[in-house]
Amino acid sequence: MKIKKAYITPILFMVPTILFLGLFIYIPLIQNFYNSFFEFSVFSQSKEFVGFSKIKELLVDEVVMIALNNNVKYAIISVLLQVFFALVLAAVLEDKFFRRFAPALRVIYFMPVMISISVIALLFGFVYNPQIGLLNSFLELIGLEELAKPWLGNSTTAIYSVIAMSQWQSVGLITMLFIVAIQKVPKELYEAAEIDGAGKIRKFFKITVPQVKEATFVNLLVTVTGSILVFNEPYILTNGGPGNSSMTLAVHMYQTGFFKDDMGYASTLASLIFLLSAMFALIQIKVSKTGKED
Amino acid sequence: MKIPIQTKVSKNIVFLGLLAYAVIILYPLFWMFISSFKSYQEIYSNVWALPTDWKFENYSIAWSKGISSYFFNSVHVTALTIILTVLIGSMAAFVLSRYKNRWIDAGLLFTIGGLMMNPQVALIPLFEILTVTNLIDTHWALILTYVAYRLPLTIILIRAFFLSVPKELSESALMDGCSEFGIYWRIYLPISLPIVFTSVILTAFFAWNEFLFATVFINSSELKTIPSGLMVFRDALRTDWGVLLSGMVIATVPMIVLLIFLQKYLVRGLAEGSVKG
Numbered sequence: 001m002k003i004k005k006a007y008i009t010p011i012l013f014m015v016p017t018i019l020f021l022g023l024f025i026y027i028p029l030i031q032n033f034y035n036s037f038f039e040f041s042v043f044s045q046s047k048e049f050v051g052f053s054k055i056k057e058l059l060v061d062e063v064v065m066i067a068l069n070n071n072v073k074y075a076i077i078s079v080l081l082q083v084f085f086a087l088v089l090a091a092v093l094e095d096k097f098f099r100r101f102a103p104a105l106r107v108i109y110f111m112p113v114m115i116s117i118s119v120i121a122l123l124f125g126f127v128y129n130p131q132i133g134l135l136n137s138f139l140e141l142i143g144l145e146e147l148a149k150p151w152l153g154n155s156t157t158a159i160y161s162v163i164a165m166s167q168w169q170s171v172g173l174i175t176m177l178f179i180v181a182i183q184k185v186p187k188e189l190y191e192a193a194e195i196d197g198a199g200k201i202r203k204f205f206k207i208t209v210p211q212v213k214e215a216t217f218v219n220l221l222v223t224v225t226g227s228i229l230v231f232n233e234p235y236i237l238t239n240g241g242p243g244n245s246s247m248t249l250a251v252h253m254y255q256t257g258f259f260k261d262d263m264g265y266a267s268t269l270a271s272l273i274f275l276l277s278a279m280f281a282l283i284q285i286k287v288s289k290t291g292k293e294d
Numbered sequence: 295m296k297i298p299i300q301t302k303v304s305k306n307i308v309f310l311g312l313l314a315y316a317v318i319i320l321y322p323l324f325w326m327f328i329s330s331f332k333s334y335q336e337i338y339s340n341v342w343a344l345p346t347d348w349k350f351e352n353y354s355i356a357w358s359k360g361i362s363s364y365f366f367n368s369v370h371v372t373a374l375t376i377i378l379t380v381l382i383g384s385m386a387a388f389v390l391s392r393y394k395n396r397w398i399d400a401g402l403l404f405t406i407g408g409l410m411m412n413p414q415v416a417l418i419p420l421f422e423i424l425t426v427t428n429l430i431d432t433h434w435a436l437i438l439t440y441v442a443y444r445l446p447l448t449i450i451l452i453r454a455f456f457l458s459v460p461k462e463l464s465e466s467a468l469m470d471g472c473s474e475f476g477i478y479w480r481i482y483l484p485i486s487l488p489i490v491f492t493s494v495i496l497t498a499f500f501a502w503n504e505f506l507f508a509t510v511f512i513n514s515s516e517l518k519t520i521p522s523g524l525m526v527f528r529d530a531l532r533t534d535w536g537v538l539l540s541g542m543v544i545a546t547v548p549m550i551v552l553l554i555f556l557q558k559y560l561v562r563g564l565a566e567g568s569v570k571g
Binding site for chain 1: 305308309312315316318319320321322323325326329337338341342382383385386388389392393401404405406407408409410411412414415416417418419420421422423438439441442443445446449473474475478499502503505506510520521522524525528535538542545546549550552553554557561564565
């Protein structure tokens with residue numbers, strides 16, 4: 001009787017979490033796979049079973065290939081800037097030469113992270129505006145007006161313009177995570193290296209990089225997963241256009257479901273996105289677990 | 295100690311690079327702020343200049359033309375999301391850190407597994423669930439889903455902190471006749487305020503800025519939060535750029551203020567989070 005009573009509080013305490021995660025995370029996940037086998041629309045409750053036909057559609061959909069390609073571009077550029085550049089930036093900010101300015105610079109670099117993506121996307125609408133845009137008028141100012149173009153209206157530059165805006169927003173966050181990781185590196189390692197006469201670049205590669213290996217790996221996976229899921233930036237700036245040139249998987253999924261009203265196929269696309277991102281999430285969970293053991 | 299000339303030069307080059315990057319970040323924000331006081335003609339005719347005539351009324355127009363309602367909707371949704379997330383999350387974290395058996399292991403796995411799911415993937419099923427339960431186009435559609443998607447990370451963060459609370463504290467409290475709830479409410483929660491603050495900031499940032507659910511789950515313009523409301527605002531204004539920019543500034547200021555006030559907790563939270571992955 002006493003034992004039972006002791007279990008009441010823990011069970012009561014877990015109930016809300018189980019309900020929230022069950023109802024809004026796990027059931028939707030299962031339902032999404034289920035939906036992939038049906039033909040249905042936003043406003044009707046009836047679903048028609050269509051077997052694997054939506055999955056076959058996925059395999060021949062050209063837009064999926066364009067979108068996948070853009071997601072990969074997103075991933076590559078994000079890894080270069082948010083992992084490599086951010087690591088170098090963090091190391092520089094932690095260097096004692098720059099200590100004095102580091103707090104101010106840290107806050108400045110981190111600022112865009114706190115700003116809503118809709119504000120940033122609207123702001124970059126002004127930056128990329130073909131007539132009055134800051135980017136084009138800056139190019140004019142420095143005499144490079146032949147480089148000026150309608151950045152978002154041009155099918156070769158649209159996706160890169162979207163990616164550039166994402167980097168502008170996100171580099172600060174990853175830099176901050178690297179700063180936190182670098183601050184945990186034992187000071188003695190650097191002191192010993194200094195006594196041995198090691199230069200800054202040598203210290204960076206021989207001490208900083210290996211010591212923050214785990215943080216680098218986690219950031220790498222977070223960045224790649226984020227690139228598979230990217231929705232807001234291309235949706236607000238270009239809506240996947242012009243043509244499908246800046247389409248990503250998530251924007252394609254959204255348009256298929258809510259504009260073309262093909263919820264079954266949109267669910268199939270969502271399942272593809274899930275499988276791709278879950279793969280990286282699983283690797284991450286595995287890696288951070290093994291990290292805890294040693 | 296002498297610094298070789300080579301190091302001095304490279305140091306200055308790096309410093310210029312840092313400054314250039316700071317300008318790239320700050321200038322668009324500065325431009326947004328300055329231009330929010332301009333008229334459309336002035337933005338169009340001279341994009342770089344300071345306003346000749348500071349139109350402070352852009353702010354009152356933006357506020358009265360919709361931003362005020364988006365603002366208070368965002369406050370409502372954000373506040374309830376924070377309260378529910380931190381309360382429910384810390385309760386689960388308490389259980390998951392205090393007990394040890396296979397049910398707890400299963401509960402932990404259940405929580406961590408939640409991190410793998412993403413709002414993008416759940417969009418269509420959630421839309422169906424919220425339609426069936428008649429929650430679509432209400433603030434609860436946002437609050438409930440935001441809470442669900444913030445819980446896994448919040449629980450993991452708070453649990454990591456709870457694990458460091460000394461066992462002796464709760465044992466002596468039990469001796470004094472304190473209930474399990476009392477141990478949670480009077481000991482664990484007060485000790486863990488720093489990590490609770492971190493969770494508050496992270497949740498506030500998420501709920502204030504979330505765009506996808508806010509766009510899809512809310513149709514009525516009068517119920518929209520700032521991120522999705524700004525899109526309605528832009529479409530309604532067309533060329534009144536100064537007013538649109540004022541709205542964007544209003545949407546941004548609360549988060550910047552929050553960042554400045556609570557940044558030390560944020561850094562500490564990031565440190566906790568990066569340890570546990």
